[in-house]
Each structure stands twice: as C-alpha cells, then as structure tokens.
Amino acid sequence: MQARIIVGGWHPALHRLEVQTLLEAAGVESEVEHPRVLRVDSDDLDVDIVGRCSSITRWLLGGGRVDHMDTEALLDTILAAPGPAPPESDDRQQSIAVRVENIDGGGVGISHSTLILELGARLATMGWAFDLQAPDYEFVVVCVGEEQAQHPEIEQLPREAHILWGLSQPADSTSITWQERTGPMRPFFKPVGLDPRIARAMVNLAHPHMPDGRLALADPLCGTGGILIEAALLGVHSYGSDLDEEMVEGTQRNLDWLWNEQDELAAVTTEVDDALDFTLDEPVPAFAFDPPYGRNSWQSEDGRELLLGTLARCFENATDDARLVTLLPWPAEHVAAMRAGKVVDMDEFHTYGTEWARMRELIESCGWTVLTTVPISVHGSLSRLLVMCERRR
Structure with missing residues (x-):
C-alpha cells in the first residue's frame, strides 16, 4: 500500500528526521518528495507512528499525486481514480468528511468549496455517511507549494508544487494538547x-x-x-x-x-x-x-x-x-x-x-x-x- 506522510511544524528537517527514524525502526523505507512530504510503500504500516510523532499532520493512505493544476482538471483526475469504499462494519455506517488543505503556499487558484462539494457527492454514492465534526475517516486533498520554510534545509530537496489526496483517520485527541x-x-x-x-x-x-x-x-x-x-x-x-x-x-x-x-x-x-x-x-x-x-x-x-x-x-x-x-x-x-x-x-x-x-x-x-x-x-x-x-x- 502506498502512503504519504505530511510533516508540519516550524522545523521540517527535524520532524522529518524523527519520522524517518521511526519508520526505519519499523523496517519501512521512505522517500522525500518535498521537505514536508514523505512517501512510503509498505503493506505493514504502523499507524501508531502518527500518534507518537511530534508533527505528523496527515497520513494519507492510497490516493495519488499530480502536478499543480486548476480546480476542474484536478476534480476530473480525482474522480477518474478509484474512490475509497467504506470499511465493512456490523455496528453502523462508517462516516467521512472531505478536507482540503494548503501547505507552503500551495493551492493558488484551487476552489476548496467546489472540491468538497463534488468529492462529497461522489463519496455519498459509494455508501459513506457524512460527519463533519467527528468522522471515522477523512478524504483529504493537500495542495503543496514551493515556499521556503522559515527554517531552511541544509541539503537540496525537491520542492515542486503538487497536489496529493488520500484517505486519513483523524488523530486520537485523548492526550492533553x-x-x-x-x-x-x-x-x-x-x-x-x-x-x-x-x-x-x-x-x-x-x-x-x-x-x-x-x-x-x-x-x-x-x-x-x-x-x-x-x-x-x-x-x-x-x-x-x-x-x-x-x-x-x-x-x-x-x-x-x-x-x-x-x-x-x-x-x-x-x-x-x-x-x-x-x-x-x-x-x-x-x-x-x-x-x-x-x-x-x-x-x-x-x-x-x-x-x-x-x-x-x-x-x-x-x-x-x-x-x-x-x-x-x-x-x-x-x-x-x-x-x-x-x-x-x-x-x-x-x-x-x-x-x-x-x-x-x-x-x-x-x-x-x-x-x-x-x-x-x-x-x-x-x-x-x-x-x-x-x-x-
């Protein structure tokens, strides 16, 4: 399974190193696609890493990546790909929410409201229930920009603008913040x-x-x-x-x-x-x-x-x-x-x-x-x- 990890915080080099260290300990290799984005290809991902890390903002499962494009072209691309089916549950219908986020100046010219409306309609036809406050899952679109972080990198890393999407589970909020x-x-x-x-x-x-x-x-x-x-x-x-x-x-x-x-x-x-x-x-x-x-x-x-x-x-x-x-x-x-x-x-x-x-x-x-x-x-x-x-x- 392909996944992408989005790293937040003021110190992307530090927190990326933290994520890579935990992945390495779990025997999972990663590739840096952007100072804030790591790609991993593994069928044995430990989602507990998300809760252990200091600055993982998103862990996107499946989905895809494209170069920056306008809203209409992006929507066509995402809708053409297989969508995430809700996991089977004997208790109740699984819920989802659509989120669109920008990092490092990404998302210029992208209509968040259009993406949320159209992608939500598609997910509804696949059997998902919607819960905007406390969903079981989130379908997330992340628009990644080219802006330099406040704390720059020692090494040269890829920084091209692009757009990611995938399925994510909200972080556990039981710990004190x-x-x-x-x-x-x-x-x-x-x-x-x-x-x-x-x-x-x-x-x-x-x-x-x-x-x-x-x-x-x-x-x-x-x-x-x-x-x-x-x-x-x-x-x-x-x-x-x-x-x-x-x-x-x-x-x-x-x-x-x-x-x-x-x-x-x-x-x-x-x-x-x-x-x-x-x-x-x-x-x-x-x-x-x-x-x-x-x-x-x-x-x-x-x-x-x-x-x-x-x-x-x-x-x-x-x-x-x-x-x-x-x-x-x-x-x-x-x-x-x-x-x-x-x-x-x-x-x-x-x-x-x-x-x-x-x-x-x-x-x-x-x-x-x-x-x-x-x-x-x-x-x-x-x-x-x-x-x-x-x-x-």
Whole structure:
C-alpha cells in the first residue's frame, strides 16, 4: 500500500528526521518528495507512528499525486481514480468528511468549496455517511507549494508544487494538547523550558528500545522535566536527575500534574544527582538532554566541560547500541546564512567557544559517534544544534 506522510511544524528537517527514524525502526523505507512530504510503500504500516510523532499532520493512505493544476482538471483526475469504499462494519455506517488543505503556499487558484462539494457527492454514492465534526475517516486533498520554510534545509530537496489526496483517520485527541504541555501551562515553569514538540522529537530520535522490548531513557540534566513528560506519554520508562534540587522538585510537580491529567503513563524516577557522576541501576539504550545555556553560550567555553563530562558518564551507563540526543548552543548566523541561500561550512561555526569540527572530535572522544545534526532557530540571536549520536563499540 502506498502512503504519504505530511510533516508540519516550524522545523521540517527535524520532524522529518524523527519520522524517518521511526519508520526505519519499523523496517519501512521512505522517500522525500518535498521537505514536508514523505512517501512510503509498505503493506505493514504502523499507524501508531502518527500518534507518537511530534508533527505528523496527515497520513494519507492510497490516493495519488499530480502536478499543480486548476480546480476542474484536478476534480476530473480525482474522480477518474478509484474512490475509497467504506470499511465493512456490523455496528453502523462508517462516516467521512472531505478536507482540503494548503501547505507552503500551495493551492493558488484551487476552489476548496467546489472540491468538497463534488468529492462529497461522489463519496455519498459509494455508501459513506457524512460527519463533519467527528468522522471515522477523512478524504483529504493537500495542495503543496514551493515556499521556503522559515527554517531552511541544509541539503537540496525537491520542492515542486503538487497536489496529493488520500484517505486519513483523524488523530486520537485523548492526550492533553501540545499547548497544554508548554512550559507556562505547567505548575513549575522556567524560561529555559523546552518546547514539547522538540522534546518529543528528541525522545523518538533517541530510539529508547531495550533488547527485551522494554522502553527506557535517561535525562541527566532534566531541568523542568519536558523530556521526561514526553517519555512518560510515549510509554517510555525514564530516569531524570539534576544537580539543582529546585529543578528536581519542580520536575516532580510537573509529573504529578501530568498524572492527574492523563492516564496510562510510564513510570519516571527523579532524584538530585550530578550529571558527571550518576549511575543507573542498569544500562539504558537512550539518552536525551538539554544542557543549560546562556544567550552567548555558543561563543563561550562555559558549559563545555559539563557537556563532555555528561557525555562520558552517559557512555558508562549505556547499552552497546545506545543512542544519545542533545541540544547545543549555536550561532543564529548559520540559520540566517542558509535563509539567504548561502553555501556555508558548519565546521567553521562555534559552540561553547569551540569550532564544530573540533567539538565533534571531542564528542567522539567521549565514546559517541555523531550521526547527524539539525540547526534549530530559537529567536533572532540564538539557535540550537540538535546532535544525534550512537555509542561507539
């Protein structure tokens, strides 16, 4: 079965990497058709990936793809293709709604109302009931444009305007929302708190799978607990520590709040401990942490020894095939240069007062091989560099 995954969010490179990591773990190959579109061909798709990811906006099954065209030609093309028949059900008639969406400036000249009316009429003749508020399925048309995302890509990717369509199931809405999990909405808040979507992506990129099937992760610089919250929601048993007692107490307050709001959470252990000297009860396959940083940390060596010492300690507490994901302070000039279309050598940029080429060597000296990096803009004067590593054997 062919499917297309639509990636949302302000950081398409990060979230696309997250989706690709989960697909790879499931043995499913993917192809990038657009910075926000992945195509997969598999008869064994795990739809739970949609709920686990931080930014999948659509998972379109079947359907098709065409170059951008006007409304009449598009309607003729979709109607000429086989339509989705409603699944058999002994309980009731299955319901559907038609949605038309634009991303990255797509959909110029396309009449949403015409598509919804005509496609809805066709689906009605196929036996679907209609429910615009809470349908069992949605028939979705996505008009994909050519506009550059706010956070550009390091690599050149296809960006031609085109139109997709397919069958989709609405996402499960039983979890508390992303907005409800942002720092200011939690009982304990500090301005340094991590955006929940980035925290979720970090947990998924760390791939917290034990050989016996259990899920486990450690965050030795837990701060206000953003990564631990996302791990708990994903069913990942986690260990979090911080040398600052206020942070650990605040993290526990946030976790207690989460347990009052949400059922079926994985266990989390928190304690006051030094990231340079922590010891776990057993090795874990995943680490994710966000080191403390200041506005100018990218050009100051302050914090470098904490980072390297934490990496070394994680190595000692890791399984042989463990992964580690962290965020480093990064100069905003790198992202600005990419936005301007300039070809830049990231090895020349600094983090913690150290050229990236040298920092990568230092990371590897702590036992970790850098797999990939993604620059993430925070605001005008600060970016972060997400670094994904695997343990060296």
